[in-house]
Amino acid sequence: MDEIKQFLGTTPVITREAKDAARAQLMRAMREPLPRPARRRTFRIPRLAWRFGIATVAASALLVGYGMVRGDDRSTAYADVRELGERAAKAAERDHDEAYTRTPSPGQWLYVKESLAPLIAEPRPEVDLDKRETLELWYSLDGERLAMDDGTGKIIIEKVGTGLKGADLAQEPVTPDAVLAKVRASVAATPASPFEMGMPEQERAFQTISTLMGGQPLTPQVRAALFRALPKIDGVSVKQDAVDAAGRHGVAFAYTGVRERFEIIVGAEDYRFLGVYGENVADHPFPGEGGPAAPPEVMKLAGTVKAGAPLVWSAHLETKVVDKPGTRPQQ
Amino acid sequence: MTQTHPADPAEVDTAEVDTAEVDTTEVDAAEVDDAELIRWSREDPERFAGLFDRYIERIHRFVARRLGTQAADDIAAETFLTAFRSRASYDPAQRLAGPWLYGIATNLIAKHRRGEERFLRALSRTGANPLSEPPMADTVVGRVAAQEVDRRLAGALASMSSADRDVLLLVAWGELTYEEVAAVLKVPIGTVRSRLHRARKKARVALGGDDPTREVA
Numbered sequence: 001m002d003e004i005k006q007f008l009g010t011t012p013v014i015t016r017e018a019k020d021a022a023r024a025q026l027m028r029a030m031r032e033p034l035p036r037p038a039r040r041r042t043f044r045i046p047r048l049a050w051r052f053g054i055a056t057v058a059a060s061a062l063l064v065g066y067g068m069v070r071g072d073d074r075s076t077a078y079a080d081v082r083e084l085g086e087r088a089a090k091a092a093e094r095d096h097d098e099a100y101t102r103t104p105s106p107g108q109w110l111y112v113k114e115s116l117a118p119l120i121a122e123p124r125p126e127v128d129l130d131k132r133e134t135l136e137l138w139y140s141l142d143g144e145r146l147a148m149d150d151g152t153g154k155i156i157i158e159k160v161g162t163g164l165k166g167a168d169l170a171q172e173p174v175t176p177d178a179v180l181a182k183v184r185a186s187v188a189a190t191p192a193s194p195f196e197m198g199m200p201e202q203e204r205a206f207q208t209i210s211t212l213m214g215g216q217p218l219t220p221q222v223r224a225a226l227f228r229a230l231p232k233i234d235g236v237s238v239k240q241d242a243v244d245a246a247g248r249h250g251v252a253f254a255y256t257g258v259r260e261r262f263e264i265i266v267g268a269e270d271y272r273f274l275g276v277y278g279e280n281v282a283d284h285p286f287p288g289e290g291g292p293a294a295p296p297e298v299m300k301l302a303g304t305v306k307a308g309a310p311l312v313w314s315a316h317l318e319t320k321v322v323d324k325p326g327t328r329p330q331q
Numbered sequence: 332m333t334q335t336h337p338a339d340p341a342e343v344d345t346a347e348v349d350t351a352e353v354d355t356t357e358v359d360a361a362e363v364d365d366a367e368l369i370r371w372s373r374e375d376p377e378r379f380a381g382l383f384d385r386y387i388e389r390i391h392r393f394v395a396r397r398l399g400t401q402a403a404d405d406i407a408a409e410t411f412l413t414a415f416r417s418r419a420s421y422d423p424a425q426r427l428a429g430p431w432l433y434g435i436a437t438n439l440i441a442k443h444r445r446g447e448e449r450f451l452r453a454l455s456r457t458g459a460n461p462l463s464e465p466p467m468a469d470t471v472v473g474r475v476a477a478q479e480v481d482r483r484l485a486g487a488l489a490s491m492s493s494a495d496r497d498v499l500l501l502v503a504w505g506e507l508t509y510e511e512v513a514a515v516l517k518v519p520i521g522t523v524r525s526r527l528h529r530a531r532k533k534a535r536v537a538l539g540g541d542d543p544t545r546e547v548a
Binding site: 003004005007008009011012013014015018019021022023025026027029030031239240241256281282307308 | 379387391392395401404408481485
């Protein structure tokens, strides 16, 4: 008897759902234009700003958790991403927690503390899954600015964000299609950053929703509409078991693009944000000195990031509205 | 070791399909071999879906046996995305794409070594595969015996180097020939033989002397 051949031979075959999802990913890849090299600009972004940009990209993908709610739905299996979106939306609609529904005053900021897998070595964009750093960010509630400690205790503020605000999304009609249309309009009206060059519209929409949900206090109706909008974006699927950088297990909204795949991980029971994971799906070169926005005479390709290389992994630790950047909740 | 493929050239009269002159839209993809599908897909990317349909179940099963079904969902999908994006480098002399796809899947699995070894160690402790359908054995004694074999094999696989395990499982589960394994892993065939020898030896010891890769008529 050939025991090795039979070993684990009763492992279940691929499900119809997984097969369809894989086929859909492949078909999307077939229909999308080939990824183009990042467009080069005629000015050089300072090195600190480049690092800031990387942090922003990472943070924008992880912030879906703010405004997540505690629900009582303990089922952890989802037939598809629509079911995940629907359950999360219903939990959002049921929520009456003041911490998530109160309206902040204009000019306030959202404080976010997270644990993040750091880069292995700049400029390589691959993170070290065995190490952690703590990062504190402050998002302006107008959705346009982000502040962080520059490493010396000085708080610096950068203009970032979607330009969309929670108040914009709260204007009627607040439906999944309506909020998604606003998100897409915002994406279309906002030039791609150096880190978004070649990124498909649907990937930028996914990132925008993440940023909105994380960086803006949203009404329960808006949160519910965004949860139901996520499955309407091509390339978004459910990952049944995802793990954040703190080792917590949850479920994820996952987006697979031409070059990268991101997971927004939420609690499988309460849909609170846990963290984000992202990785390459294909080998591609990364830039050296100067970053992707550096002029040709400065930017040099430093190497290749392999398919499967982790690009971001985080755990969301604390969120609170504060009066100004640099203010921490205990202060 | 018997090889079975859905588009075995022996079963397809490729001589009658002169693709250089044939309007490929009029040829049923099921009638051509993998290399031809890949060649067509360079001009018409959606042709690549034919390769997906032929191999997705086997690639997924191969990965699922190594990493579990959830990881297999992602990795099987990535395997075909990676294959699609690198199809320009496919060697058209290889009429069957199975070895190529198994090689890509194996490279992707390599990024999850720790997960695979945790899974195997857990199985070696319990003998019960949480992913499996109900056991085939129809008696309690049969089920217990099967679990004991699985437990020992899992322990043996966990104790092997990942390189040895790759070779053993590509041969046993992927049904690749030694030459094909050497090609997809980019190692000399002598290396394949030595790795397989070490892997079989460990498996044999785990089973108390029986060679678990030996075919029995």
